Ligand code: G
Ligand code: G
């Protein structure tokens with residue numbers, strides 16, 4: 001069966017599930033939030049990672065119903081977690097086409113109401129392209145921010161990122177793309193991204209925005225980032241994304 005058709009069937013059968021990756025306080029190692037990351041539980045293939053089907057769904061309108069399902073499932077799970085962890089947040093990735101839907105803010109409002117969630121509890125991860133791509137994403141970003149949801153600017157530094165846009169987006173977090181964290185200690189002749197990361201932290205703080213470093217895989221990276229004032233750490237060194245029952249809650253630390 002063609003992949004697109006298989007994904008339509010998978011949506012009808014609700015064959016998707018969410019894994020969660022901790023985002024921890026750089027200073028204390030406590031879990032502040034969890035990023036929801038979708039997987040497809042294929043009856044024959046097993047767990048399919050999003051890299052295999054999200055691009056196709058983003059190219060069709062399939063991302064819209066999938067995105068709505070992800071929002072609702074993340075909100076449902078968050079309501080359960082917040083009974084014991086009242087400060088916990090979950091952040092959800094929002095695709096450009098999803099953010100461009102006229103009814104996007106209404107869908108978000110409905111999900112918050114259904115689960116009686118504080119809007120501050122649910123974060124939305126948006127990319128620069130989604131917000132500034134001229135598709136109406138900027139209006140919807142303003143609308144959901146107006147509902148009280150915090151926004152995270154995702155994958156910053158992976159494309160043609162612009163610092164000036166930080167001031168034009170009501171974002172609480174800047175997520176530095178893992179490509180910049182990865183080359184942090186690149187050996188010569190590759191040029192290290194360390195000065196860029198330090199400058200981004202400084203600029204973000206000037207704009208009143210907290211910084212999340214993505215893709216932290218080694219304790220030395222965490223120690224450097226902490227020294228530079230980075231607020232939050234995410235990456236395999238802390239934890240891989242995991243099913244709710246398999247999550248380890250820390251606190252974590254760079255040793
Ligand atoms: O887990 P992995 O590295 O394979 O994720 C690949 C990409 O899929 C990441 O860029 C991530 O943002 C994206 N992704 C994961 N879950 C979702 C989701 O629920 N919605 C959207 N739009 N993208 C997602
Ligand atoms: O684009 P987005 O930031 O949403 O992508 C998140 C993806 O990055 C997830 O699919 C997750 O599996 C992946 N990821 C998270 N931490 C690490 C890490 O430390 N190293 C690498 N290589 N990938 C990571």
Ligand code: MN
Pocket residue numbers: 035093125154155
């Ligand atoms: Mn993300």
Ligand code: NA
Pocket residue numbers: 154155156175177214
């Ligand atoms: Na990212």
